[in-house]
Amino acid sequence: MKLHFSLPLYAHPGPVASVCLDTSRDVDDPDRAIDMRWRNLRKSLLAHDADEPTVAAIADAVGADREVAGRHGQAIYAAHGSLLLAECLPEPPAHDSALYGMLPDTLALALQHAPDIPYAAVVIHRTHVPGAGGEQELEIDHETGRWPMSRVAPTEGSHRRIPVEGWPEEAERLLAELVDGMDVDGNELVVLAGDPWAVNSLVRPAPSRLHGSFVKLKDAHHRRSEPGRALLEEELGILLDGRLSEHDKHQLDAYLGQRARHREYVEGLPAAVAALQRSQAQALILNQPVQLTRHLWVGTAPTHLALSGEDLSAFGLHYYWEEPTAGAALIRAAVGTHAELIAVPHDELPLEDGVAVLLRYTGA
Structure with a gap:
């Protein structure tokens, strides 16, 4: 699955406010329910130093999907007082969330697009x-x-x-x-x-x-x-539901061939980070449900991605930070290096650390 829909989120530097919330219309007085959810998320954004114009840009988009009936959600992103992206989600998020950080929290949005x-x-x-x-x-x-x-x-x-x-x-x-x-x-x-x-x-x-x-x-x-x-x-x-696109099936077959020969280069978080650093990943493969527990370290460029700050310092970087949401760092790196995303149920293909990559090329 291509990730071009998220390109507007990386066109400007952070920090970015990222909000995912349930905006279902299948409840009594849905507008009141959505307003209560947003009030809690707004407090969280302001508590994490989000600026008022950016929070106001999010507020203007909350509930704007009212013409959509039934269960659904919204993913909304804003930065520097401007709305970057607002999308209706086929399923409400498991938990409402509001984050304000240098990277947009795009993992939930990307996974709701799959299998496309x-x-x-x-x-x-x-x-x-x-x-x-x-x-x-x-x-x-x-x-x-x-x-x-x-x-x-x-x-x-x-x-x-x-x-x-x-x-x-x-x-x-x-x-x-x-x-x-x-x-x-x-x-x-x-x-x-x-x-x-x-x-x-x-x-x-x-x-x-x-x-x-x-x-x-x-x-x-x-x-x-x-x-x-x-x-x-x-x-x-x-x-x-539960089916991969034909394109993703072919890519997954290619990954299984690579894994049979060089598993240490294509499976697990260290392998995925190394491939994305070199723009070597043709596709990022994630298990669903996603359970990425480790933090990653990132810099300003999509390929500035590592397991530790010391690794980035060894590359000659002087400005980097610990990114608390590994999914956000992986998706940014995939978008920035034109890698695709494949989401696979854990029960069908369990992956080490829940992550793997299909390589564009093999070798040192």
Whole structure:
């Protein structure tokens, strides 16, 4: 998974205020609940010397995702009185947090983007035209996204109504869009639900090489997504939760090959730090749940990363500090060296220290 979404957080020097909080709308009086959460976080930021303009920039963004229904959260970042990034999170954080430090605390945000699987969803519903006797129409909803972030940040999508007899021509146009999405945008699957005749006639003419990418849902009941939520969100969750993107699968296979030959260079926190120092990491691999207990030492550049201050001093650095959140240091180094992120459940692939790297090249 690429980490380009976090680039705005590193365009300016710190300190940065980082806030993650539950902004769910599935409770009684959600605005009051969110306000109480924010009040506690605001006190924490001010207690850690955050400046008032920066705290005010955070406050303006808190709860701005009110158009999104259901359970979700927010990750908000600001520095020097300006908002850097505010994103809606598919899941509320396990614990509300507010940090003010030299590095943005981006680990939770990055993990909520994973596995970042591109897909398309289509629902075709047959309906009667009011006041037109027995005439019927097809109602077609089409939406693309990247799972799981699109759960709470879906694309605008398209909504069409056409006479049933016009479906063959419309199906040809829609199929061309879907095939183009798989060939150009890399959509890994197309999930279809609704009228069986319409769904089958859409899929049948598709190129045989893409047939495995179509998933037809048996339940044909028409579903309306809640405000701000993805089309077929529940069904997509069943299909995609716990799954890696095809790109990440290939990278993980390459990592396993490297580990079989040189485990000491690719697994564990010392190996990951050494690879990121040299811009040698193609991908940073983290176990979920993340349990990074050691502090790291960092300087002003992404590659200024070490297990101790003495190591950075040996590199000739005179300005560095102990970073209390190792995840923040690792993600900054990955972003700054164009490494990707792969999140793997601990039960599936336990890693030493919960961290590993896929190397761009091997050797001294």
